Amino acid sequence: MASVTLENIQKAYGDVQVVRGVDLAIADGEFVALLGPSGCGKTTTLRMIAGLEEPTGGKVLIGDEIVSNPAQNIFVPPEKRRLGMVFQSYAVWPHMSVAQNVAYPLKLQGSGRAERDVAVQRALDMVQLGHLGKRMPHQLSGGQQQRVALARALAMEPRVLLLDEPLSNLDAHLREELRREISLIRARTGLTIVYVTHDQEEALALADRIVILDGGRIRQAGPPPEVYTAPVDAFVGGFIGKASFLPVDLVGSGVKVAGVDVAVDAEGLPEGPAQLMLRPEAIVLSESGIPAKVTSVTYLGDRHELWLDIAGTAVRAHVETPAAPGDQVHVSFTRVKLFPVDSP
Ligand SMILES: Nc1ncnc2c1ncn2[C@@H]1O[C@H](COP(=O)(O)OP(=O)(O)OP(=O)(O)O)[C@@H](O)[C@H]1O
Ligand SMILES: [Mg+2]
Structure with a gap:
């Protein structure tokens, strides 16, 4: 060895x-x-x-x-x-x-x-x-x-x-x-x-x-x-695991998605356009929060894969409870990463 x-x-x-x-x-x-x-x-x-x-x-x-x-x-x-x-x-x-x-x-x-x-x-x-x-x-x-x-x-x-x-x-x-x-x-x-x-x-x-x-x-x-x-x-975030990227605007040290505040770590990032990385398991359906529309649903055995329209962007989510295409839901994010928009 x-x-x-x-x-x-x-x-x-x-x-x-x-x-x-x-x-x-x-x-x-x-x-x-x-x-x-x-x-x-x-x-x-x-x-x-x-x-x-x-x-x-x-x-x-x-x-x-x-x-x-x-x-x-x-x-x-x-x-x-x-x-x-x-x-x-x-x-x-x-x-x-x-x-x-x-x-x-x-x-x-x-x-x-x-x-x-x-x-x-x-x-x-x-x-x-x-x-x-x-x-x-x-x-x-x-x-x-x-x-x-x-x-x-x-x-x-x-x-x-x-x-x-x-x-x-x-x-x-x-x-x-x-x-x-x-x-x-x-x-x-x-x-x-x-x-x-x-x-x-x-x-x-x-x-x-x-x-x-x-x-x-x-x-x-x-x-x-x-x-x-x-x-x-x-690039790495998108290559390892599954991820969706939401275009956002960084104002001060926070971002809003569909008008709702999302907590981010914005250290070192300039204000302005940025992208929010979302892992499918970090998206949860909630009573209130960010409005989203379910566009498609796939049964994966141990969970459901939903494609959501969030503020005009297609986002993949893995959830336990089923939903139907066309459903209007609310989501929150348990974990996010913020990257500059020009990041390759
Ligand atoms: N003998 C060669 N002459 C010229 N170019 C080469 C030669 N061998 C490899 N390359 C080029 O070098 C680059 C890297 O090739 P490499 O085989 O290391 O890629 P890889 O990461 O293993 O890709 P893959 O996942 O497709 O196997 C490629 O652009 C390839 O076209
Ligand atoms: Mg190779």
Whole structure:
């Protein structure tokens, strides 16, 4: 197990900067999720840690070892970094059995037969495939193939486990099952994990810390509850969890919505146009308060999702009591965040 340190790492393809100076210290044993929209540089960042991509600037350290620093002409190739990697496409070798797939990197490392057999069985047991070592990949489901890829990465006892959207090709049910398993493996092994995803739910569920990237830069890094409840800007607020944004006017230190005062923390914000971020669970139906019209209702099993028209803006609310489209209701907000209007 080892820490991973990124110091101002950069990647350009020709004139196009895709990673623009990322600084990140990942502690030994930490589970970090890299999250962000398509094209923001998640995979490129992960591949630079793996050594599959050479940074154009900055340093990468695994533990105390500098594995990449163009300024000093240092570049340690991937096979010398002792990292495990799992990709979105299962990438298991079709002509090898499950056990042979898992054994292959160990063979390359030069470990002996007996030692290899023990490591392979241990890794397969860890992903619940202990009984399927002799099967060929085409005899496995997608979820099982991804478990093979995971076992192969674990067998070599990597210093760090790197995962790039490992669950994206699985159906919702399998995704949740394997997600739980990754979390158990993590608890059992204490591995340092860097996990790329564009699925915010996965990041919230798994990670100790979420790093939100946008345009090759870090927008915010923090524990899941922090990025969820205290996003630094409207982009992060809108990306993590569900949120609606209401245009408001900041006058003094308060705002009004449909003529009703709403308490906000307006510190540091200039007076004038602003936007109020509302989480669906922070909107409650009340006897009096802000007038709203129910425009649609969806039953979600454990709650109802209402779309409300509040002062002309569509707002999503999750409530326990049902309502009907067309109902005139009143709402209040249990928690809000105020952002400047020009916040991206
Ligand atoms: N070999 C390459 N040559 C040129 N541009 C590239 C290359 N690889 C990636 N890019 C560009 O770099 C940017 C970041 O790509 P990257 O694969 O890191 O995104 P991502 O965050 O993983 O996105 P996704 O969620 O779609 O997987 C993208 O704009 C992409 O088009
Ligand atoms: Mg990617």
